[in-house]
Amino acid sequence: MKLTKCEQGHFYDGDKYPACPYCNTDLQTETAIVQTSEAPAAQSAAPDGPVAGWLVVLDGPARGRDLRLGVGRSFLGLDAAAAPVTLSPDAPLGARQATVVYDDQADAFTLLPGSSQELCYLAGEAVLEPRPLTGGEELRLGSNTLRFVPFCGGGFRW
Structure with missing residues (x-):
């Protein structure tokens, strides 16, 4: 890599670009250091492994659907x-509004706050610290209300 500095003070790879890609945005491609297009939206993904529980959408754009929760x-x-989804583990941090954890060793569910600007609410209160889930609780993500339904627990675990 040939580190080059342009007249504006930007550093760039001179072996990769004939001129500064920061000053000449037409040089930016999908392999460029800086991307000018927006990142793709977070993709939904079912968790790997066996199901540990579900969140059922009671109202909102995905009313009647369920989200599978894994171990x-x-x-x-x-x-x-604006419909709730279970995100893949590599989803951007800004897309994660909450996390539901099933700890199979402790046989317990916990709701954790997300890393998104948007908040998740449990029983009408913002989730700002870990909260236990036992079953039947209602969560709110955006305009959606979801009910937690455990599968594991109460003597059953994978």
């Missing part, structure tokens, strides 16, 4: 249509 961490967010 370990299940990240929650909203898709482009």
Whole structure:
């Protein structure tokens, strides 16, 4: 890599670009250091492994649908249509509104705050610290209300 500095003070790879890609944005491609297009929306993904519980959407854009929760961490967010989704583990931090954890050794569920600007609410209160889930609790993500339904617990675990 040939580190080059342009007249504006930007550093760039002179082997990769004939001129500064910061000053000449036409030089930026999908392999460029700086991307000018927006990052793709977070993709929903079912957790790997066996199901540990569900969140059922009571109202909102996805009313009647369920989100599968797995063993370990299940990240929650909203898709482009503002419907709740279970996110893949590599989803951007800004998309994660909450996390539901099933700890199979402790046989317990916990709701954790997300890393998004948007908050998750449990029983009408913002989730700002870990909160236990036992079953039947209602969460709110955006304009959606969801009910937690455990599968594991009460003597059953994978």
